[in-house]
Amino acid sequence: xxxxxxPQEVPSPTEDSETLRxxxxxxxxxxxxxxxxxxxxxxxQRKIIRDTYQELYNQSLIxxxxxxxxxxxxxxxxxxxxxxxxxxxxxxxxxxKSKKIGINELKVIVEISCAxxxxxxxxxxxxxxFLFECSLEEDIIHEAPPSVKKILVGLVSSFRFDGxxxxxxxxxxxxSKLQETVALKQLDQDxxxxxxxxxxxxxxxxxxxxxxxxxxNFLEExxxxxxxxxxxxxxxxxxxxxISPEKHFAGVIKDAVAxxxxxxxxxxxxxVSRAEIDLMKVKEAYLEMNKTSLxxxxxxxxxxxxxxxxxxxxxx
Amino acid sequence: xxxxxxPQEVPSPTEDSETLRxxxxxxxxxxxxxxxxxxxxxxxQRKIIRDTYQELYNQSLIxxxxxxxxxxxxxxxxxxxxxxxxxxxxxxxxxxKSKKIGINELKVIVEISCAxxxxxxxxxxxxxxFLFECSLEEDIIHEAPPSVKKILVGLVSSFRFDGxxxxxxxxxxxxSKLQETVALKQLDQDxxxxxxxxxxxxxxxxxxxxxxxxxxNFLEExxxxxxxxxxxxxxxxxxxxxISPEKHFAGVIKDAVAxxxxxxxxxxxxxVSRAEIDLMKVKEAYLEMNKTSLxxxxxxxxxxxxxxxxxxxxxx
Numbered sequence: 001x002x003x004x005x006x007p008q009e010v011p012s013p014t015e016d017s018e019t020l021r022x023x024x025x026x027x028x029x030x031x032x033x034x035x036x037x038x039x040x041x042x043x044x045q046r047k048i049i050r051d052t053y054q055e056l057y058n059q060s061l062i063x064x065x066x067x068x069x070x071x072x073x074x075x076x077x078x079x080x081x082x083x084x085x086x087x088x089x090x091x092x093x094x095x096x097k098s099k100k101i102g103i104n105e106l107k108v109i110v111e112i113s114c115a116x117x118x119x120x121x122x123x124x125x126x127x128x129x130f131l132f133e134c135s136l137e138e139d140i141i142h143e144a145p146p147s148v149k150k151i152l153v154g155l156v157s158s159f160r161f162d163g164x165x166x167x168x169x170x171x172x173x174x175x176s177k178l179q180e181t182v183a184l185k186q187l188d189q190d191x192x193x194x195x196x197x198x199x200x201x202x203x204x205x206x207x208x209x210x211x212x213x214x215x216x217n218f219l220e221e222x223x224x225x226x227x228x229x230x231x232x233x234x235x236x237x238x239x240x241x242x243i244s245p246e247k248h249f250a251g252v253i254k255d256a257v258a259x260x261x262x263x264x265x266x267x268x269x270x271x272v273s274r275a276e277i278d279l280m281k282v283k284e285a286y287l288e289m290n291k292t293s294l295x296x297x298x299x300x301x302x303x304x305x306x307x308x309x310x311x312x313x314x315x316x
Numbered sequence: 317x318x319x320x321x322x323p324q325e326v327p328s329p330t331e332d333s334e335t336l337r338x339x340x341x342x343x344x345x346x347x348x349x350x351x352x353x354x355x356x357x358x359x360x361q362r363k364i365i366r367d368t369y370q371e372l373y374n375q376s377l378i379x380x381x382x383x384x385x386x387x388x389x390x391x392x393x394x395x396x397x398x399x400x401x402x403x404x405x406x407x408x409x410x411x412x413k414s415k416k417i418g419i420n421e422l423k424v425i426v427e428i429s430c431a432x433x434x435x436x437x438x439x440x441x442x443x444x445x446f447l448f449e450c451s452l453e454e455d456i457i458h459e460a461p462p463s464v465k466k467i468l469v470g471l472v473s474s475f476r477f478d479g480x481x482x483x484x485x486x487x488x489x490x491x492s493k494l495q496e497t498v499a500l501k502q503l504d505q506d507x508x509x510x511x512x513x514x515x516x517x518x519x520x521x522x523x524x525x526x527x528x529x530x531x532x533n534f535l536e537e538x539x540x541x542x543x544x545x546x547x548x549x550x551x552x553x554x555x556x557x558x559i560s561p562e563k564h565f566a567g568v569i570k571d572a573v574a575x576x577x578x579x580x581x582x583x584x585x586x587x588v589s590r591a592e593i594d595l596m597k598v599k600e601a602y603l604e605m606n607k608t609s610l611x612x613x614x615x616x617x618x619x620x621x622x623x624x625x626x627x628x629x630x631x632x
Contacts, residue, residue, distance in 0.1 A: 118445075122438055122475075129434075129477045137474070137514040150506055153514070157473030158453070159438075161445045190466055198453040198469070 001280035003315035006040055013052035016041070020049075020064070021057060029068045031305040038077060039312030043084055043276060050081065072264040073306040080272045080313070085123035088112050089131055091269060092124070096143040103233045106148060107252070108269065109140070110237045113155035113197075115245035118162050125156065147231045150188060154197035155238065161200040171206035174199075175214055178207070182222050187231050196238050204242045246281035249274050250289055253282070257301040267298070267310070275313040283314075317596035319631035322356055329368035332357070336365075336380070337373060345384045347621040354393060355628030359400055359592060366397065388580040389622040396588045396629070401439035404428050405447055407585060408440070412459040419549045422464060423568070424585065425456070426553045429471035429513075431561035434478050441472065463547045466504060470513035471554065477516040487522035490515075491530055494523070498538050503547050512554050520558045562597035565590050566605055569598070573617040583614070583626070591629040599630075 011019070016037050023033035041049065053061040065078050079087050092112060095105040112124055128136040140152045174195050181189050195207065211219045220236045240248045249270045256267040274282055286294035298310055327335070332353050339346035339353075357365065369377040381394050395403050408428060411421035428440055444452040456468045490511050497505050511523065527535045536552045556564045565586045572583040590598055602610035614626055 119442075122442075125475045126435075126438075129475065133479065133481050134477050135475055135514050135516070137510075138477070141510050141514060153510065154469075154473075157470075157475070159441045159445060159451055159473070161450050161454070163449065165449050194453075194457050194469065198451050198457060200451070 001278050002276045003279040003283070004040070004042060004275045004313060005315050006042055006045070010041070010045065011037075013045075013048045014056065016049045017053040017056050017061075020053065020061065024064055024068045031069070031073065032308075034065075034069070034077060035305070035309050035312050038081055039309055046081055047083060071306065072268065072302075073304070073309060075265075076268040076272060076306060076309055079268060080275075080309075083127075084273075084276075085120065085127040086131070088116070088120075088124045088273070089128040089136075091273075092128065092136065093132055093139070096139050101143065101145055103230060103237070104266065106144075106152070106230070106234050107237055109152055109156060110234065110241055111245075111248070111273070113158060114238050114241035115248060118158070118160045121156070122159060145230055147188065147229065148234050150190075151193050151196065151231065151234065151238075154193035158197040160198070163200065164202040165200060166202050166206045168206060168210070171203065171210045172214070174207045175210035175219075178211060178219060179215055179222075182219070187223070187235055192235070196235070201242055208239060208243060244285070245274075246278050246285040247289070249278075249282045250285040250294070253286060253294060253297070254290060257297050262301045264302075264306070267302070271298070271310050271313050279314065317594050318592045319595040319599070320356070320358060320591045320629060321631050322358055322361070326357070326361065327353075329361075329364045330372065332361075332365045333369040333372050333377075336369065336377065340380055340384045347385070347389065348624075350381075350385070350393060351621070351625050351628050354397055355625055362397055363399060366399075387622065388584065388618075389620070389625060391581075392584040392588060392622060392625055395584060396591075396625075399443075400589075400592075401436065401443040402447070404432070404436075404440045404589070405444040405452075407589075408444065408452065409448055409455070412455050417459065417461055419546060419553070420582065422460075422468070422546070422550050423553055425468055425472060426550065426557055427561075427564070427589070429474060430554050430557035431564060434474070434476045437472070438475060461546055463504065463545065464550050466506075467509050467512065467547065467550065467554075470509040474513040476514070479516065480518040481516060482518050482522045484522060484526070487519065487526045488530070490523045491526035491535075494527060494535060495531055495538075498535070503539070503551055508551070512551070517558055524555060524559060560601070561590075562594050562601040563605070565594075565598045566601040566610070569602060569610060569613070570606060573613050578617045580618075580622070583617070587614070587626050587629050595630065 019033055019037050023030035037049075038046065050061045053059070053064070062078060062081060065074065065081060069077055079091075082090065091108050095101070095108040098105050113121060125136050132139065136156050137153050140156065141149055144152050177191050178195065181187055181192050196204070199207070208219050215222070220239045223232050223236055237248070252266055252270045256263040256270070270282070271279065283294045286297070290297070295311070295314055295316060298314065299307060302310055335349055335353050339349035353365075354362065366377045369375070369380070378394060378397060381390065381397060385393055395407075398406065407424050411417070411424040414421050429437060441452050448455065452472050453469050456472065457465055460468050493507050494511065497503055497508050512520070515523070524535050531538070536555045539548050539552055553564070568582055568586045572579040572586070586598070587595065599610045602613070606613070611627070611630055611632060614630065615623060618626055
């Protein structure tokens with residue numbers, strides 16, 4: 001349920017590269033042409049354009065974009081132009097190298113661990129290690145707040161079984177185990193990390209449902225009531241990303257456009273990273289949650305090239 | 317430094333498949349022909365033979381080997397014929413499903429986590445998940461002895477940076493941290509798991525050297541003196557596999573052939589899994605440690621087709 005639209009007849013990678021090169025030529029940049037090309041090509045097509053551009057002009061397309069574009073528009077186009085694994089490796093690295101790591105930075109890591117495919121997560125780890133010459137886990141242990149190091153290392157190291165195999169007895173048993181740790185305010189126990197980072201998504205959903213049936217409350221509500229700061233917030237986001245990535249991202253976008261001003265980094269991240277996955281579902285979730293369309297919310301909060309680029313990814 | 321020998325002119329995969337099919341034909345099996353083909357083909361060539369055999373005879377080569385061969389010879393040839401990642405996934409699964417999991421079973425998991433490339437470990441995890449419909453970590457948490465669950469999950473989930481980047485300050489700092497946990501007999505602390513499972517091999521070697529310089533003893537000796545059973549033994553094997561996989565495997569083979577009788581499973585595992593990696597170095601380490609050649613030790617302890625197959629992998 002992607003929102004990205006690709007024309008029925010796609011120009012050749014050489015033509016696309018030439019269009020981009022022409023858009024960069026001389027004073028100023030033809031931003032519309034950049035949006036017209038890159039905003040309507042999927043990840044595989046963008047990869048071939050990157051390769052072709054490099055071959056034709058002996059320069060990296062990403063470098064050209066860096067020197068031609070700026071501001072939120074530039075950052076969004078560049079993120080989108082990266083290979084998805086490289087994009088996410090860079091997003092995680094930026095989050096970890098922030099001056100202050102709060103729940104908004106940690107969200108990025110949870111999204112990549114719990115709302116992406118297991119294979120994508122492995123690709124991100126490979127790319128991280130290639131780009132930054134250390135494992136992602138090393139940087140987490142070095143940079144993340146102490147209370148969340150253990151669960152983050154578990155989450156990013158996970159390789160969940162990618163199928164709908166569910167054992168209801170295990171779900172019941174692990175719902176009880178989670179209840180015990182929540183009641184004792186001991187979310188940092190190994191068992192919590194193990195359940196959340198090794199079980200497949202379908203099994204986890206069954207565990208959360210079993211929790212609700214047995215104890216009357218949703219697990220994330222109980223964690224909010226009994227939890228302890230950053231770790232509790234992080235576990236809540238894990239649960240949300242497992243149960244419904246689309247609702248999570250609808251929430252990210254809602255927070256980004258709420259009130260005065262806009263959190264452009266969060267808005268860009270949500271749209272760029274889901275446009276080829278489930279942004280249509282995110283739109284539906286947004287509409288249901290807010291009784292107003294996501295497209296309108298984004299249109300109202302953004303302008304010019306940045307707005308036009310996001311609207312392109314939103315399928316407008 | 318592999319020992320595997322491949323003929324200069326390799327028959328086509330179709331010819332190899334036909335030779336194997338002929339060897340299986342009628343009563344009995346031509347074991348020599350099986351050794352002649354499979355014992356002299358590398359992993360890539362074996363993969364193509366598996367595919368070609370399947371295509372020609374609409375039957376899996378592994379299934380044919382299962383019905384034609386038996387005993388230690390059959391087990392060795394079949395392990396060798398699998399794709400290396402599948403072989404290791406099956407070895408780990410067998411270890412985890414043993415009636416009693418002791419240090420010999422745990423050794424298999426440590427070897428794959430600490431004496432293989434990070435990319436191979438990821439391939440093993442992918443394959444495990446495909447074959448057994450759950451993550452390797454889930455099975456470890458379910459099956460492994462409690463004292464070693466945490467470190468095993470850390471080790472198999474690792475994706476170490478695959479290069480020689482070393483920070484000597486970090487090495488000094490982590491040597492001290494390891495010393496503290498050893499002195500307190502607290503090898504189960506998160507910091508031990510993090511150091512051993514996230515640092516690259518070169519960084520870990522520097523840490524072990526720093527430990528030796530600072531405290532006069534080798535870390536593994538101190539662990540033996542102050543340790544606590546299974547966990548201490550396991551950490552010792554981790555350290556050995558990091559410092560010198562060849563010495564570790566020389567030790568595995570020595571243990572397998574020592575005294576009356578032979579541990580054929582361990583002997584097969586060591587030879588099959590290292591023949592394409594570093595078995596030449598294992599031979600050198602064996603000679604240095606035992607003043608007798610590994611080839612002779614294996615020849616003395618094995619016979620017939622099984623012995624002949626191992627000798628083929630040893631480059632004889």
